[in-house]
Amino acid sequence: MTWLVWRQHRIQFLVGAALLAAFAVLIVITGVQVANQYHAACAAGRGCHAGSGLFLGSHAVGFLIISTLGAPALVGLFVGAPLVAAEAEAGTTQFAWMQSVTRRHWVAVKVGWMLLAAAVWGGAISALVTWWEGPNNALQLNAFDPGRFDIMGTVPVAYSLFAVALGIAAGTLLRRTLPAIAVTLAGFIAVRALITLLLRPHYLSAVTVFYKVTSNLRPPGSFWQVASGIVGPNGQAIDLNTNGNAVFGIPANYLPASCNQVSRGAFTPPPSCVQAASHFRYFVTYQPADRYWTFQGIETGIFLVLAAALIAVTAVTLLRRDA
Amino acid sequence: MIPIHEVPGSALPGPAAIETSGLSKRYGKVSALTDCTVSVPEGRICALIGPNGAGKTTLLRLLAGLSRPTAGQVTVNGTTPRQDPAFLADIGFLAQDIPLYRRLSAEDHICIGAHLNPRWDAESVRERLTGLKIPLDRAVGKLSGGQRAQVALSLTLAKQPRLLLLDEPVAALDPLARRNFLGLLADAVAVGGLTVVLSSHLVADLERVCDHLIMLASSRVQLCGDIEDLLAEHQILTGPRKDTTAIERSHRVVQITRTPRQTTLLVWLNGPVVDPVFEASDVSLEELVLGYMGQDAEPALAQLTTVGEEQ
């Protein structure tokens, strides 16, 4: 049965392996350059975090890295969706299931290998990207941000498994390849967007911290900022949408006139202005940096559960339905 | 249509390869097969005849275990069709549209079969296809329809099953190829341990090689039994146009054709025909099949009532 899976899908496997290999070569070569850049910057003596605005590596490769956001979907669309659908369309399940293999065995081996392939695909890409982005993560402390969180760590593996499971389920239920591909794409985007935007901020209750506006404090490390703003002396939220000037981030209309001088030039604000500003506080609602792996784990778990449910639907459908 | 079908006699030699009872299959509101009760003894080559949409493919798929019945029982090789390697190894099924992996070659399919089946005669396939000058290494999708059919048939035989279920297997073959294939089937049955059910439109082909018959029309069984017995139990009566009530009372009339000068009846005999005016002649398989397929609903029903009242 494994031989049959290989024979049927060897082109897919080879294309995937070739893409991975090409990607790996590119990443390794440019990643070494990025690492060297980083170490040079550190050695320059200004501290490794001094160049926090500096982006290491070429923009072209950087763009490629960001586009690995879509890599899990590829395995769902081109490996998962056609798996059952193409056979249903061609009627070849009638051939396979009349050889002496039970449907259960056929499903288990086929789906099993595709899941493994998906995991390897997602894992390899994630490992390469995570390694390449090491210096950037250290410099910019933004590994927890949406968009970057999604392409590193363990979640790409779970996304890939989810995508392929979604593709297989769509192909099984729809029995036609092109509609299955469309549904898989739409479903993947919808679920990912939903979870990233609506669920992820709430995996654990976010922490809110207040700083004096006059200080320059921020939460440590690669925290994920969920919300931020300024609270006035009476605890009222300050509307930051203003066209006017701002001092310490506070819109001028909240401050006494003595602050107006400051807004025009690089003068040290007079004590009266600082005094007035010190009643304002800056708040950050965030997920602390040390929760990064917890969040990776939770999101990985969610997508694994979704994948498992989709595989279950697929199995039940194939085993019960007429051939 | 009257579902007149024969319940096979009790003196069957050995176990039945196929036995169904009240087998039905519905798709939503449509009934593809209704109340099908048939029996096929081992070692027979059974013709499954009927017009399009009569339920032949449905019955074959139910026998192979590819679909599940809505009602009724089906027993194949002694068990209900099931997802079990031993059961699957004993069944060969070839669907009408010849499902092969189009991008794979015949040799690939031979390897697939070798990997997936406990008994597999790879050499027989290679020998046969080479003899028919069909290339083993070309993608099956690039072969002609007839060549593809030969590949599929060879692969099905290579599995060495106990029961072969073939859905219109010779439709894509030219007459010579058809003859060769039917000869191959008959030879495989002669070796022993094989029962064959093949569906077809073409009665003439089947008459030579088949010794058992199941006839379906409108999702129901019309005839089932040994062809020899069925032919012996039917006769064609030809005579001048006259009142046929007497005949209709003693025998079951399958079909009446009346022309201004002549009446022709196909009857299922219930004893000898006594009426001297009618000339009796033997029925050919084709006439029998056409007779059952061409029954008119209303007159037939009237006859059924007559027979019922009489008894």
Added chain:
Amino acid sequence: MISFRVDGHSVVPPYLQIVQQVRQALRMGVLDVGDQLPTVREVVSATAINPNTVLKAYRDLEREGLVEARAGHGTFVRRRPPGPPPGTHTRLGRGLARWVREARDAGLDDDSIESLLRVTLRAAAEEEEIA
């Protein structure tokens, strides 16, 4: 080795055609006592008829005493059907061939020859009855 021809369109059932062909072969001397009949598989492969048909024919011949089945070896001719020896058949056959050539030269087609033969046979039968 005799090879059978089964005509699917004949009114004669296939098994009977085989029986008749074996009998005719014996009369003509094509098959001799002790010769082996083709195996069921050989017949079936060549003619594409049901193996049970062949078995039935061979069983009928066995019942007539013309052949006998030896387990594991095949079916062998035991004796010839009653009638004149093969030589007679061959001689008569040759005579008939001459007559057919003559009839053809005279312009008779196969149908006319057949009906002439039938009429002659019937007349001969009636004569025998009267006699």
